[in-house]
Amino acid sequence: MTGFNLRHFAQHGKKVVAVGRNYRDHCAELNNAVPTTPMLFMKPSSAYLTESSGPILIPRGCTDLHHEVELGVVIASECRDVSVDTAMSHVGGYALALDMTARDFQEKCKSKGQPWEIAKGFDTSLPVSRFITKEELPEPHNVVLWCKVNGEDRQRGNTREMVFNIPTLLSYISGIFTLQPGDLVLTGTPAGVGPVKAGDLISCGIADLLQCQFAVAQR
Amino acid sequence: MTGFNLRHFAQHGKKVVAVGRNYRDHCAELNNAVPTTPMLFMKPSSAYLTESSGPILIPRGCTDLHHEVELGVVIASECRDVSVDTAMSHVGGYALALDMTARDFQEKCKSKGQPWEIAKGFDTSLPVSRFITKEELPEPHNVVLWCKVNGEDRQRGNTREMVFNIPTLLSYISGIFTLQPGDLVLTGTPAGVGPVKAGDLISCGIADLLQCQFAVAQR
Ligand SMILES: [Mg+2]
Ligand SMILES: [Mg+2]
Ligand SMILES: [Mg+2]
Numbered sequence: 136m137t138g139f140n141l142r143h144f145a146q147h148g149k150k151v152v153a154v155g156r157n158y159r160d161h162c163a164e165l166n167n168a169v170p171t172t173p174m175l176f177m178k179p180s181s182a183y184l185t186e187s188s189g190p191i192l193i194p195r196g197c198t199d200l201h202h203e204v205e206l207g208v209v210i211a212s213e214c215r216d217v218s219v220d221t222a223m224s225h226v227g228g229y230a231l232a233l234d235m236t237a238r239d240f241q242e243k244c245k246s247k248g249q250p251w252e253i254a255k256g257f258d259t260s261l262p263v264s265r266f267i268t269k270e271e272l273p274e275p276h277n278v279v280l281w282c283k284v285n286g287e288d289r290q291r292g293n294t295r296e297m298v299f300n301i302p303t304l305l306s307y308i309s310g311i312f313t314l315q316p317g318d319l320v321l322t323g324t325p326a327g328v329g330p331v332k333a334g335d336l337i338s339c340g341i342a343d344l345l346q347c348q349f350a351v352a353q354r
Numbered sequence: 355m356t357g358f359n360l361r362h363f364a365q366h367g368k369k370v371v372a373v374g375r376n377y378r379d380h381c382a383e384l385n386n387a388v389p390t391t392p393m394l395f396m397k398p399s400s401a402y403l404t405e406s407s408g409p410i411l412i413p414r415g416c417t418d419l420h421h422e423v424e425l426g427v428v429i430a431s432e433c434r435d436v437s438v439d440t441a442m443s444h445v446g447g448y449a450l451a452l453d454m455t456a457r458d459f460q461e462k463c464k465s466k467g468q469p470w471e472i473a474k475g476f477d478t479s480l481p482v483s484r485f486i487t488k489e490e491l492p493e494p495h496n497v498v499l500w501c502k503v504n505g506e507d508r509q510r511g512n513t514r515e516m517v518f519n520i521p522t523l524l525s526y527i528s529g530i531f532t533l534q535p536g537d538l539v540l541t542g543t544p545a546g547v548g549p550v551k552a553g554d555l556i557s558c559g560i561a562d563l564l565q566c567q568f569a570v571a572q573r
Contacts, residue, residue, distance in 0.1 A: 141376065146390055150398040154473075155469070174468060176471050177396055177398060179369040181533075182531075244467070245467030245468075246442055248463070248464030249367075250396075250474075252394050253396050256531070257531065258434070258531060258532050310414070312398055312401075312471075312477060313400045314400075315385050
């Protein structure tokens with residue numbers, strides 16, 4: 136049905152829908168209110184960076200590039216106006232992801248009321264792990280995500296702390312944007328986001344299931 | 355190289371990069387300053403609506419859906435950091451497009467400093483014409499775009515009035531987001547944007563070269 140193996144979601148998937156402010160402690164650290172409906176934005180598929188395919192590149196002009204470790208949900212089958220009850224049947228698997236964010240660009244966009252794409256969607260702004268099967272992650276709402284920079288702890292949060300859980304997100308999103316096989320939904324980041332600079336090494340993982348590493352360089 | 359015929363850009367293309375405020379008269383009508391660098395946002399490929407594939411659907415909760423007629427540029431070959439001088443060699447052709455915009459949602463996003471995707475990227479927010487070859491449109495910077503609603507003139511502007519021309523846009527965009535075969539770049543809308551409601555019929559065209567029609571219905 137998809138025409139490709141979901142393991143290759145980063146190569147073939149078209150759309151990445153991201154959810155902002157989906158962990159209370161992260162809302163607090165950036166002085167944002169906890170949302171009453173999911174706040175959505177997108178990254179283009181050209182932003183994907185898979186392991187061993189080069190460093191995360193700091194966009195020209197950016198002086199405050201932040202890591203945001205997130206659980207990504209890979210869509211297996213088309214969903215439009217899907218119900219909360221049936222949403223999980225459209226999940227094909229998962230990936231760990233970094234929602235790399237040019238925080239300085241984002242602050243400027245926010246203050247001017249301008250779109251966020253240049254802050255969120257630049258090339259290499261979406262490092263991802265390998266595909267994770269549903270069998271490998273039977274409890275997606277009870278797993279620890281972590282992120283370290285140069286070996287130092289930065290983020291550690293449990294997915295049970297999401298404001299909107301995965302089926303709620305998929306139902307809401309699919310009422311606006313049809314989700315298609317290979318699309319990725321980024322489910323938000325726990326507290327601890329912070330800057331990286333050229334030469335840094337980011338490592339991130341899901342509990343003991345998986346970890347991956349990405350170097351940082353200047354574009 | 356692309357693995358598909360560019361005529362099928364709407365089916366296979368992954369990314370749509372749109373430029374806001376690229377005609378002075380449109381900046382003025384929405385009380386926006388003329389930008390000094392292109393203002394970029396994106397639509398997902400799930401937003402495409404081709405002719406004869408159903409109506410434009412007004413998103414639930416939207417009470418001010420606007421038409422914005424635009425020239426779309428279809429990318430033929432990958433470009434990253436392309437120069438202004440060589441940018442046009444990456445153009446495979448064109449399409450006429452409507453950048454349908456939930457203006458009420460957009461105003462809310464702007465006032466809250468939130469991302470624009472729900473205002474710009476909902477399903478059916480990107481009606482497009484058939485593919486137009488470069489031979490059919492030898493002077494993309496000197497052609498009239500027009501849009502009517504129920505037969506009444508709404509928009510009429512010449513592409514020579516763009517603030518940033520096509521090579522300038524492609525050079526700027528490709529310095530941030532790698533453009534890939536089948537990607538579409540929307541080059542902004544001239545003045546005259548305005549609301550449509552369920553039951554309306556939008557017709558739009560490029561001079562006498564091409565015209566297309568889209569009905570409007572409630573989702
Ligand atoms: Mg995030
Ligand atoms: Mg004009
Ligand atoms: Mg527009």
